[in-house]
Amino acid sequence: MSTSRRTLLTAATGAAVTVPLFGAPAHAAGFDPRPGSDGVGDPLFPTLGNGGYQVDHYDLTFDFTPATYDFTASVTLHARATHDLSAFNLDTDGHTIDSVTVEGRQARTALTLGQSGQELTVTPQAPLHKGAPFTTTVRYHGNGKALRAGLTGWRFGTDGGFASAVQSSRADTFLPCNDTPSDKATWAFHITAPKGYVAAANGELTGKDRSGDGSTVWHFALRERMPTELLGIAVVKGTYLYGSSHTGLPLRHIVPQGREDFYAPIVARTPDHLAWLEAKFGPYPFSVYGVHIYDGYTDALENTTLTLMGTNWFKDDAAGHPTYENTMVHELTHQWFGDSVTPHDWQQAWLNEGPAVYYAALYSEERGWSRMADKMQATYEKLDAIRASDGPPGLPKALGGTNIYDGGALVLYALRLHVGQKKFDRVMGLWPRRFKDRTVTSEDFIRHAVEVTGERGVDRFLRDWLFGVRNPPLTEVAD
Numbered sequence: 190m191s192t193s194r195r196t197l198l199t200a201a202t203g204a205a206v207t208v209p210l211f212g213a214p215a216h217a218a219g220f221d222p223r224p225g226s227d228g229v230g231d232p233l234f235p236t237l238g239n240g241g242y243q244v245d246h247y248d249l250t251f252d253f254t255p256a257t258y259d260f261t262a263s264v265t266l267h268a269r270a271t272h273d274l275s276a277f278n279l280d281t282d283g284h285t286i287d288s289v290t291v292e293g294r295q296a297r298t299a300l301t302l303g304q305s306g307q308e309l310t311v312t313p314q315a316p317l318h319k320g321a322p323f324t325t326t327v328r329y330h331g332n333g334k335a336l337r338a339g340l341t342g343w344r345f346g347t348d349g350g351f352a353s354a355v356q357s358s359r360a361d362t363f364l365p366c367n368d369t370p371s372d373k374a375t376w377a378f379h380i381t382a383p384k385g386y387v388a389a390a391n392g393e394l395t396g397k398d399r400s401g402d403g404s405t406v407w408h409f410a411l412r413e414r415m416p417t418e419l420l421g422i423a424v425v426k427g428t429y430l431y432g433s434s435h436t437g438l439p440l441r442h443i444v445p446q447g448r449e450d451f452y453a454p455i456v457a458r459t460p461d462h463l464a465w466l467e468a469k470f471g472p473y474p475f476s477v478y479g480v481h482i483y484d485g486y487t488d489a490l491e492n493t494t495l496t497l498m499g500t501n502w503f504k505d506d507a508a509g510h511p512t513y514e515n516t517m518v519h520e521l522t523h524q525w526f527g528d529s530v531t532p533h534d535w536q537q538a539w540l541n542e543g544p545a546v547y548y549a550a551l552y553s554e555e556r557g558w559s560r561m562a563d564k565m566q567a568t569y570e571k572l573d574a575i576r577a578s579d580g581p582p583g584l585p586k587a588l589g590g591t592n593i594y595d596g597g598a599l600v601l602y603a604l605r606l607h608v609g610q611k612k613f614d615r616v617m618g619l620w621p622r623r624f625k626d627r628t629v630t631s632e633d634f635i636r637h638a639v640e641v642t643g644e645r646g647v648d649r650f651l652r653d654w655l656f657g658v659r660n661p662p663l664t665e666v667a668d
């Protein structure tokens with residue numbers, strides 16, 4: 190358009206008015222700014238995430254003081270409006286907001302209580318146009334141990350440090366963000382750790398700057414897209430252990446200081462785990478991997494490129510087998526199933542946990558530590574009751590249950606029996622290649638499985654297993 194004036198029809202009155210539109214884009218004729226929603230309608234967490242924009246990139250600066258747990262931070266979101274936007278929300282919880290700018294200009298803000306945290310409503314000085322990229326910067330500070338409206342994602346070790354474990358909805362306890370798995374972005378991190386501590390984050394270490402006071406700013410970049418739920422940052426008394434996979438993938442692990450001799454042979458199992466999984470799913474989908482072992486955590490979590498595991502895992506079982514390797518394989522499987530290919534919302538979580546449980550059980554079976562058929566039969570026998578109380582694997586009422594984990598694995602096991610090993614391996618092997626970096630639903634998986642197997646009946650079969658109120662029969666078809 191060459192003209193800088195255009196006639197608009199106002200929605201309210203229907204009257205034609207002429208307004209100056211200096212430099213406005215061509216689609217401004219329909220410019221109709223309205224606030225973005227305070228949630229994206231996740232079936233399990235309706236106010237998780239926010240509508241009206243998508244984030245392309247997060248740039249997080251985080252300056253943490255161990256032992257006092259104080260931090261000062263700022264985050265810049267590079268985003269795009271998905272409709273004309275008069276205001277938008279960020280998920281946040283427990284921070285003191287110091288300033289918010291949009292496109293470098295001070296924005297108006299309001300903080301309200303949300304379903305599982307707080308909502309920060311940002312009103313820019315000028316509304317944003319649909320499709321237009323914009324940046325917003327939030328400066329904030331707080332304390333890791335401060336009270337929050339919801340649960341916290343902070344995990345504290347005996348070293349005075351912390352590690353983040355934010356799945357499913359707690360990234361907002363570290364930064365104001367769009368806290369939904371449906372919004373994936375690239376990331377940059379600048380984390381300050383004092384002398385004696387190391388910093389960690391998802392992605393590759395790109396540089397370190399030492400300050401006069403002995404502290405160091407650690408810079409990391411994650412070039413693949415990651416949802417907020419897989420945020421993995423830490424400041425700990427740890428030691429980096431380096432290695433590489435059989436294909437040359439750089440590995441960096443973080444283990445507790447003084448315990449290097451104990452943990453080095455454990456993390457050295459990672460190349461074998463990678464080779465075992467890459468033979469099934471193709472190349473590892475990120476540019477670095479490692480395991481962070483920390484005494485501030487007692488679970489295991491597949492943070493992108495940097496699995497977090499508690500120190501409590503690492504002892505042999507009663508039979509003398511290092512079955513903690515099953516958990517290492519479980520979290521590494523997630524790098525394909527959950528991290529690279531991400532559920533669009535939390536009701537699709539079996540697409541993460543089903544494969545992770547299945548392939549950890551297969552690994553255990555191949556090592557001679559347990560039998561897949563026994564585990565699946567035991568799950569089969571209890572899953573009907575769990576379907577009734579917690580929902581079927583594809584329609585859970587909440588996260589964390591057997592329906593999603595062992596139930597999800599049983600769906601895959603049943604599919605293997607139904608279509609045979611060869612077709613099953615193709616379904617699972619092609620899935621992370623086909624949907625790399627994307628978000629997916631059960632419907633995508635059903636369509637994919639029908640296409641890859643060439644069997645239309647797989648549609649009905651998977652629907653019965655995923656959404657049915659009772660288990661279908663578990664039967665094997667000749668391969």
Ligand SMILES: [Zn+2]
Nearest residue numbers: 519523542545
């Ligand atoms: Zn898992």
